[in-house]
Amino acid sequence: MPHDHGHAHIDPKSGDRRVSIAIWANGLLTVAQIAGGILSGSLALIADALHNFSDMASLVIAFVARKIARRPADERMTFGYGRIEIVAALINYTTLILVGFYLIYEGVMRFIEPTEVQGWTVVILGGVALVVDTLTAVLTYSMQKGSVNIRALFLHNLSDALASVAVIVGGTLIILYDLLWVDPAITIGIALYILYLALTEIGGPVRTLMLGSPPDIDSTAVIEAMRSVDGVADVHHVHLWQMQEHEAALDCHVVVTADGWKRIEAIKVDIKDRLNERFDVTHSSLEFEHEENAHQNADLYGHGKSARKEGNHVHGDA
Secondary structure, rough: OOOOOOOOOOOHHHHHHHHHHHHHHHHHHOOOHHHHHHHHOOOHHHHHHHHHHHHHHHHHHHHHHHHHHHHOOOOOOOOOOOOOHHHHHHHHHHHHHHHHHHHHOOOOOOOHHHOOOOHHHHHHHHHHHHHHHHHHHHHHHHHHHOOHHHHHHHHHHHHHHHHHHHHHHHHHHHHHOOOOOOOHHHHHHHHHHHHHHHHHOOOOHHHOOOOOOOOOHHHHHHHHHHHHOEEEEEEEEEEEEEEEHHHOEEEEEEEOOOOOOHHHHHHHHHHHHHHHHHHHHEHHHEEEEEHHHHOOHHHHOOOOOOEOOOOOEEEEEE
């Protein structure tokens, strides 16, 4: 299947402004929550503050990554700088995982040694946090559909908003019923939710950085489409990967029949058109081999097991 390019396109400067507002809002909120958590004795409030701090750091990383990603390709980075946003997403998800485990540890310790909590401070600051978290989520919602980098931020902010709701509920229960165990229980609940979000989303950036094939493209269908071109005998040494988040690429060896060799340019155009139209593979590098002089026993994927005869070979780029 081709990539889904239905994501919203937002002017880069407008997107940068949104991220900047979110950075300042989360920074101020983090300071207020840490101070309030220390004064009130609420671990849940400090947990939410740490999550907000990780959001602020993530926003800064994402902001810088967006700037760098727009640089054109040069002699140092011949594929361009677009993958820096994938790296930023990986850093952000990793940060979420570390924060999640730390909060679980702190919550367990608080169960062992309960501490008095001032419920009203927790409720008031939790309410402020909910407003800021909701604002940040709204700012990043339309941007996250087309960027794994911004999606990581959006999930940070969405989990923050839900965590703030939990903190408010916990503070209310402490005011009404003096249930001190609710605070560490909510902390652990927030931590588990953070871990769930991070662990379910981190696979995408890892796959891209590992040069895995795009998850929304059927590699078998791509190979069959190339093999079905008139004059193509076979393909091997196939590499299908994402150069950037929304830009798939392919290189492979194409074995051409004796008759097909006479019209090799037409075969190349046909293959590239099929790759582009059916699978949205816009960049392809094809090395053509005459069937009488092709690699022998070559693996379909990768570079393994091949012995090459001397003969005719032609290389074609997109």
